[in-house]
Amino acid sequence: MVNPVLFIxxxxxxxxxxxxxxxxxxxxxxxxPALAFLxxxxxxxxxxPVVMDHQVHVQIGGFIPxxxxxxxxxxxxxxxxxxIALVGFLVSIYAFHPIKEKDEDRYHILYMLQLTGATGVxxxxxxxxxxxxxxxxxxxxxxLVAYLGNRAGIESAVKYLIQGSLGSGxxxxxxxxxxxxxxxxxxxxxxxxxxxxxxxxxYVPLVLFITGxxxxxxxxxxxxxxxxxxxSAPSTISAVLSGIAIEVGLYAVLRVVFTLFGITHMxxxxxxLGVLTLLIGELCAFSQDNIKRMLAFSSIGQIGxxxxxxxxxxxxxxxxxxxxxxxxxxxxxxxxxxxxxxxxHTGSMEIASFQGMGKRMPFTSLAFTIGAFSMVGLPPFMGxxxxxxxxxxxxxxxxxxxxxxxxxxxxxxxxxxxxxFRVVQVLYFAGEDLxxxxxxxxxxxxxxxxxxxxxxxxxxxxxxxxxxDLLDASALELLDRPDFIKSIIP
Amino acid sequence: MEIIAGILVLLMIASAIAxxxxxxxxxxxxxxxxxxxxxxLLFYLLQAPDVAMAEAAIGAALVTGIFVIAVKRTKRFEE
Amino acid sequence: xxxxxxxxxxxxxxxxxxxxxSQIPFGEPGERxxxxxINQGVNETGATNxxxxxxxxxxxxxxxxxxxxxxxxAMGLGAVIGLVRRKKTHTPxxxxxxxxYTGCRFLFPVILLVGxxxxxxxxxxxxxxxxxxxxxxxxxxxxxxxxxxxxxxxxLSRGLESLGGLLFILLGVTxxxxxxDFLFSFLPEGxxxxxxxxxIIPLIYMAVGLKVGSELTGIIDHLxxxxxxxxx
Numbered sequence: 001m002v003n004p005v006l007f008i009x010x011x012x013x014x015x016x017x018x019x020x021x022x023x024x025x026x027x028x029x030x031x032x033p034a035l036a037f038l039x040x041x042x043x044x045x046x047x048x049p050v051v052m053d054h055q056v057h058v059q060i061g062g063f064i065p066x067x068x069x070x071x072x073x074x075x076x077x078x079x080x081x082x083x084i085a086l087v088g089f090l091v092s093i094y095a096f097h098p099i100k101e102k103d104e105d106r107y108h109i110l111y112m113l114q115l116t117g118a119t120g121v122x123x124x125x126x127x128x129x130x131x132x133x134x135x136x137x138x139x140x141x142x143x144l145v146a147y148l149g150n151r152a153g154i155e156s157a158v159k160y161l162i163q164g165s166l167g168s169g170x171x172x173x174x175x176x177x178x179x180x181x182x183x184x185x186x187x188x189x190x191x192x193x194x195x196x197x198x199x200x201x202x203y204v205p206l207v208l209f210i211t212g213x214x215x216x217x218x219x220x221x222x223x224x225x226x227x228x229x230x231x232s233a234p235s236t237i238s239a240v241l242s243g244i245a246i247e248v249g250l251y252a253v254l255r256v257v258f259t260l261f262g263i264t265h266m267x268x269x270x271x272x273l274g275v276l277t278l279l280i281g282e283l284c285a286f287s288q289d290n291i292k293r294m295l296a297f298s299s300i301g302q303i304g305x306x307x308x309x310x311x312x313x314x315x316x317x318x319x320x321x322x323x324x325x326x327x328x329x330x331x332x333x334x335x336x337x338x339x340x341x342x343x344x345h346t347g348s349m350e351i352a353s354f355q356g357m358g359k360r361m362p363f364t365s366l367a368f369t370i371g372a373f374s375m376v377g378l379p380p381f382m383g384x385x386x387x388x389x390x391x392x393x394x395x396x397x398x399x400x401x402x403x404x405x406x407x408x409x410x411x412x413x414x415x416x417x418x419x420x421f422r423v424v425q426v427l428y429f430a431g432e433d434l435x436x437x438x439x440x441x442x443x444x445x446x447x448x449x450x451x452x453x454x455x456x457x458x459x460x461x462x463x464x465x466x467x468x469d470l471l472d473a474s475a476l477e478l479l480d481r482p483d484f485i486k487s488i489i490p
Numbered sequence: 491m492e493i494i495a496g497i498l499v500l501l502m503i504a505s506a507i508a509x510x511x512x513x514x515x516x517x518x519x520x521x522x523x524x525x526x527x528x529x530x531l532l533f534y535l536l537q538a539p540d541v542a543m544a545e546a547a548i549g550a551a552l553v554t555g556i557f558v559i560a561v562k563r564t565k566r567f568e569e
Numbered sequence: 570x571x572x573x574x575x576x577x578x579x580x581x582x583x584x585x586x587x588x589x590x591s592q593i594p595f596g597e598p599g600e601r602x603x604x605x606x607i608n609q610g611v612n613e614t615g616a617t618n619x620x621x622x623x624x625x626x627x628x629x630x631x632x633x634x635x636x637x638x639x640x641x642x643a644m645g646l647g648a649v650i651g652l653v654r655r656k657k658t659h660t661p662x663x664x665x666x667x668x669x670y671t672g673c674r675f676l677f678p679v680i681l682l683v684g685x686x687x688x689x690x691x692x693x694x695x696x697x698x699x700x701x702x703x704x705x706x707x708x709x710x711x712x713x714x715x716x717x718x719x720x721x722x723x724x725l726s727r728g729l730e731s732l733g734g735l736l737f738i739l740l741g742v743t744x745x746x747x748x749x750d751f752l753f754s755f756l757p758e759g760x761x762x763x764x765x766x767x768x769i770i771p772l773i774y775m776a777v778g779l780k781v782g783s784e785l786t787g788i789i790d791h792l793x794x795x796x797x798x799x800x801x
Contacts, residue, residue: 003745003751005745005750005751006745009738009741009742009751012633012637012734012738013734013735013738013742015637015640016640016731016734016735016738017731017735018731019727019728019730019731020728020731020732020735023724023728058750058751059750060629060630060750060751060752061626061627061629061630061744061750061751061752061753061754062744062749062750062753062754063613063626063627066601066602067602067605067606067627068627068628069627069628069629069630069631103647103648106644106645106647106648107648109644110641110644110645110648113637113640113641113644116637117637117641120634126631128628128631129628129630129631129634132631132634132635132638133634135634135638136634136637136638136641139638139641139642139645140641140644140645142645143641143644143645143646143648143649144645144648146648146649147648149649154649157649173586177586177589177590177593180590180593180595181589181592181593183601183602183603184601184602197592198592200585200588200589200592201589201592201593203585204585204586204588204589205589207585539695539696540618540620540621540695540696540697540700542695543687543695543696543700543704544699544700544703547700547703547704547706547707548703551703551707551710552703552706552707552710552785552789555707555710555714555789556788556789556792559789559792559793560792563792
């Protein structure tokens with residue numbers, strides 16, 4: 001069994017080593033991220049059966065948890081580690097072909113740091129440590145958004161930076177208040193004593209945390225940065241931002257709400273917030289002509305759906321939420337990579353410029369179509385079981401509010417279908433009168449990740465039972481708070 | 491002791507307001523440097539020499555230097 | 570209208586913060602963990618500077634994270650600053666006056682020495698890798714301001730930066746290799762108060778000092794890169 005701390009330390013060490021490796025050869029550095037995340041992927045998958053049985057706790061520096069920092073590799077953490085490693089590995093294959101000639105080493109370093117930060121956030125059991133890794137993730141994201149160096153990129157990076165830093169500041173104040181109140185930073189330790197103080201000392205940090213992490217998780221009033229940042233970043237980074245960064249922000253919100261504070265009596269508010277985010281995201285996506293902005297708004301919508309699913313606070317709802325989260329990560333990464341490849345070919349982000357792509361780039365168009373169908377929730381792709389599980393959980397919940405909100409979710413899905421079908425229609429059926437141009441040249445480093453993402457979406461769509469055990473265990477970890485606390489602080 | 495700390499805090503607030511209200515950004519940078527220096531002194535008085543050292547080296551020296559360079563690269567006066 | 574809403578929001582935030590801060594028992598004993606650090610810190614880690622014990626031993630993983638935050642910031646700055654580099658106009662560099670020049674040349678080695686002292690004595694007296702590194706970087710800032718035209722070698726600073734980070738990680742992984750936890754202090758604690766004591770704390774602080782010093786110097790170097798050549 002591999003020590004979970006290596007999932008953080010190995011990519012971090014390799015990222016530190018890249019400036020030295022550059023002196024040996026400039027060529028090899030582009031393979032370093034793939035190597036690091038392949039390591040993570042293999043060993044994280046091997047650790048999954050172990051954590052299904054019992055949580056793996058790791059102490060750092062040899063001090064028992066409330067004194068030192070501990071890592072908690074439970075089902076939720078390992079689910080995210082596998083997801084991050086998978087997306088990290090496949091997207092880094094896509095980047096074998098350099099995105100920009102200059103500063104290639106900095107791209108790879110920042111990319112690895114971004115995903116290392118994400119891995120750290122999902123593994124740690126200490127709230128301040130979570131903040132530190134969250135900062136690594138955010139800082140790397142800010143600079144990667146500006147990586148292309150055009151005006152739009154820098155402008156949206158500054159927007160992202162300002163909103164993100166304000167959010168981080170709020171989180172830090174919240175941590176300060178919690179430490180002042182409880183004299184400890186371990187999440188399980190705080191969670192065990194959260195009800196021993198007056199409610200004002202609980203709700204103020206809670207609000208600060210949700211606002212701070214909500215910026216990264218793109219909850220409704222806090223997501224003004226997202227469409228710009230996601231659409232002006234390089235396509236690989238858009239895939240990671242949409243597929244990993246938002247989800248990790250959502251993980252932090254979940255961890256805070258479910259484990260740290262154990263607040264389950266105000267879920268109605270979150271249900272409303274989720275559906276509002278969903279509707280606004282989908283409506284804005286519908287009115288976009290720019291493909292990357294459309295995908296970015298679609299991410300906002302999907303996050304709304306995820307918030308709705310998790311706020312149901314039932315095993316079925318949370319398991320469905322995790323399934324939909326995986327489906328969104330894989331689907332959106334695929335869509336951004338496919339769209340990025342088409343944009344590189346046409347030189348334009350306008351949807352109208354993709355006319356006739358079905359003939360010129362048959363495989364990329366097919367991959368985009370499958371991703372779009374999965375996003376809408378058509379069988380046999382991965383989005384279908386996800387949305388189905390969420391619907392089932394909502395019906396099972398049976399409250400009046402949930403049922404009313406369900407109607408809005410169905411409306412949002414119809415809108416989602418409309419704008420994705422519009423793109424698919426442009427790809428295949430528009431521009432018949434265009435002269436038949438020759439097929440685009442093939443770059444294998446670009447096709448392999450798209451092919452694997454497509455394969456995963458179809459396989460998990462047909463056999464959702466491959467991962468449902470892990471998802472149920474994850475849902476239990478979030479819901480069974482006393483057990484989580486007792487396993488760390490006996 | 492408490493009186494000194496109080497005076498320091500008042501001076502810090504005054505410099506912070508000054509930093510925010512100066513039209514000349516170079517003056518604003520120097521005012522924010524003073525806030526950091528006073529904070530370092532306050533940390534030292536409150537028996538946190540480690541933090542005082544970090545605040546003096548980073549807040550007062552490096553950040554000021556970086557701001558000066560940034561002002562020089564952009565515009566000196568606020569519009 | 571917008572101003573009114575922001576004022577109301579700010580008021581709400583301030584009230585909330587004030588009310589929760591007023592609940593915090595400042596300065597009262599009974600914080601389990603704080604007390605443990607104060608009473609047992611020297612025994613458990615061998616460092617007479619409790620802050621160093623907390624920063625490097627108890628919460629060493631945070632320090633690794635913070636070093637990475639700085640690394641990320643430096644890398645990101647390098648990637649972004651490189652983009653907006655303007656055309657170089659070759660106006661001559663205006664030299665600093667003799668007094669400033671001499672003063673900087675005199676102070677530079679002294680500040681460097683103080684910074685190194687702070688790094689090496691981090692486990693005994695206040696200070697440590699971060700503070701010392703920042704002091705070292707401020708010496709280079711002074712050199713840039715006073716002796717204009719002089720530059721550090723970028724390759725060297727980036728190499729040192731990597732080396733510091735790798736040293737930190739190797740020290741941490743050694744703990745795993747010998748069968749204990751990551752960042753386990755595998756060296757003997759020695760006698761508290763001696764220069765060579767406190768296990769791996771001084772080594773980690775040296776790695777941190779190396780990394781922070783070269784990183785902050787690198788940031789200043791990047792920023793100052795072509796300001797000298799810009800017309801006023």
